[in-house]
Amino acid sequence: MNKVLVTGGTGFIGSHVCLCLLEQDYEVHIVDSLINSSPNVVQKILEIKNLKTKIFEKDIFLHIGDIRDEKFLNQIFSENEFLSVIHLAGLKSVSESTENPLQYWEVNLGGSINLFKIMKKYCCKNLVFSSSATIYGNTDKKLIDENSEIKPINTYGETKASIENLLKNIYHSEEKEWKICNLRYFNPIGNHNSGLIGEKPSYPPNNLFPYLNLVASGIKEKLLIFGNDWPTEDGTGVRDYIHVMDLASGHIAAMKYLMSNKPRILNVNLGTGKGTSVLKLVKTFEEVNKCKIPYEFVSRRTGDVARTVADINLANKIFDWFPERNISDMCIDGWKWKNFGHVSI
Numbered sequence: 001m002n003k004v005l006v007t008g009g010t011g012f013i014g015s016h017v018c019l020c021l022l023e024q025d026y027e028v029h030i031v032d033s034l035i036n037s038s039p040n041v042v043q044k045i046l047e048i049k050n051l052k053t054k055i056f057e058k059d060i061f062l063h064i065g066d067i068r069d070e071k072f073l074n075q076i077f078s079e080n081e082f083l084s085v086i087h088l089a090g091l092k093s094v095s096e097s098t099e100n101p102l103q104y105w106e107v108n109l110g111g112s113i114n115l116f117k118i119m120k121k122y123c124c125k126n127l128v129f130s131s132s133a134t135i136y137g138n139t140d141k142k143l144i145d146e147n148s149e150i151k152p153i154n155t156y157g158e159t160k161a162s163i164e165n166l167l168k169n170i171y172h173s174e175e176k177e178w179k180i181c182n183l184r185y186f187n188p189i190g191n192h193n194s195g196l197i198g199e200k201p202s203y204p205p206n207n208l209f210p211y212l213n214l215v216a217s218g219i220k221e222k223l224l225i226f227g228n229d230w231p232t233e234d235g236t237g238v239r240d241y242i243h244v245m246d247l248a249s250g251h252i253a254a255m256k257y258l259m260s261n262k263p264r265i266l267n268v269n270l271g272t273g274k275g276t277s278v279l280k281l282v283k284t285f286e287e288v289n290k291c292k293i294p295y296e297f298v299s300r301r302t303g304d305v306a307r308t309v310a311d312i313n314l315a316n317k318i319f320d321w322f323p324e325r326n327i328s329d330m331c332i333d334g335w336k337w338k339n340f341g342h343v344s345i
C-alpha cells in the first residue's frame, strides 16, 4: 500500500506536491472539484515526471468532486486504502473571504469536517494540512516561531485557525491514533522549472508575485507598491518567499516524519527564514529576467504588516528539511509560467 490522497491536488501547491510524491514512487489520488484548477494539470504533471524517469505507468488518479460531498468521499475511501492524506483543497482569497464569509466557512471548515469524518470512518489517521502564516497575529518578532500568538485578522485566516483547533480536538479525542501536521506556509511563489505547472491566475491578482508577472508582460503598466514608509531596510514590506518546489518537498518530509513516528499533532512553519523586501524582489526579478518593472509607491494596504519571516528551526530539526532555492530561482521559475488565463496580452 503506497497510496496518498491529495485534496486540491490540481491546484497551484497541490500539483507540485503530487509531482514530488510521484517522484518518490507513491501512487497519487487527487480529489479536486476543479473550481480553481484544470484537469489538464494531471497530464502536465505526468509529462514532467516522465521526462525525468522515462516511466509511463499510470500512477496518478483524478477524482473530480467536492470535499463537501460525503457520498463521493466515502466511495473513494471504500475503494482505496490510503497511507496518508495531504489536505490542500480550499478557498484562499483574503478579499473574497471578507465579502463572502459563508462560502469560506462552508468550503474550508465544512469541507474539512467532512473529510476528517470519512478519514476516521476508514481509520486513515495520518494527515498533513495546509495552514497558513496568516493565522499569526501582528508581532514585532524578527522571526515568527510556531508558539507565536494565533490571531487572524481576516475570515480566510479564521477558517484556517479553526481547522487547526478542530484538529487539536480530534487528536486529543484519540491520542494514540492520529498523526497530524499543520504546515503553516509563508509566501509560496515560483513554479516547477519546466514552466508546465503553476498558479491559476486570478484577475486582478491580490498578491505581489502574480502582479509582477503581469507588469513584466506588459499587461499591467506598473506595480503599485503599498507603502515605502514601513520600518524595514528600504521602507517596503518584507516577506518570507518560499519556492513552491521547496514547499512541496516539505509536505513529503512532514508525511514521512509522521509515518515513522508515534501519534502526535504538530504545527510547523514552512518558509526560508529569510526576509525579502518588495523592492528587493522587484530588482531581482528585473535582473534575472532581463526586464523592466515600472513601479509607483502608494499608501499602505489595510491589513498589511511590515515584516513576516518564519523561524524554520523546527522543520529543519525534525524533518531534516532545508529549502534549496533562493529568490533568483523563484523569480526565474516564476516567470517561466506565463499562463495569463483569460487576460489578453
Ligand code: NAD
Pocket (backbone or CB within 6 Å): 007, 008, 009, 010, 011, 012, 013, 014, 031, 032, 033, 034, 035, 036, 037, 065, 066, 067, 068, 087, 088, 089, 090, 091, 092, 107, 111, 130, 131, 132, 133, 185, 186, 187, 188, 199, 200
Ligand atoms: P489553489 O486554489 O491553486 O488550489 C486549491 C485547490 O482546491 C484547487 O485546485 C481547487 O479547485 C480545489 N478546491 C477548492 N475547493 C474545493 C472543494 N470544495 N472540493 C474539492 N476541491 C476544492 O490554491 P493553492 O495556492 O494551491 O493553495 C492550496 C492550499 O494552501 C489552500 O488550502 C490554501 O488556503 C493554502 N495556502 C495557500 C497559500 C498561498 O499563498 N498560495 C498560502 C498559505 C496557505
Ligand code: UD1
Pocket (backbone or CB within 6 Å): 092, 094, 132, 133, 134, 154, 157, 187, 206, 207, 208, 209, 211, 223, 224, 225, 226, 227, 236, 237, 238, 239, 278, 301, 302, 303, 304
Ligand atoms: C497576503 C494576505 C495573507 C495571505 C497571503 C497569501 C493580505 C493583507 N495578506 O499576504 O493573508 O495569506 O497573501 O495569499 O492581503 N504588495 C505590493 N503591491 C501589490 C501586492 C503586494 O506592494 O500589488 C506588497 C504587500 O504590501 C506586501 C508584499 O507585497 O508587503 C507581499 O504581499 P502579498 O503577496 O499580497 O502577500 P502577503 O501580504 O504576505
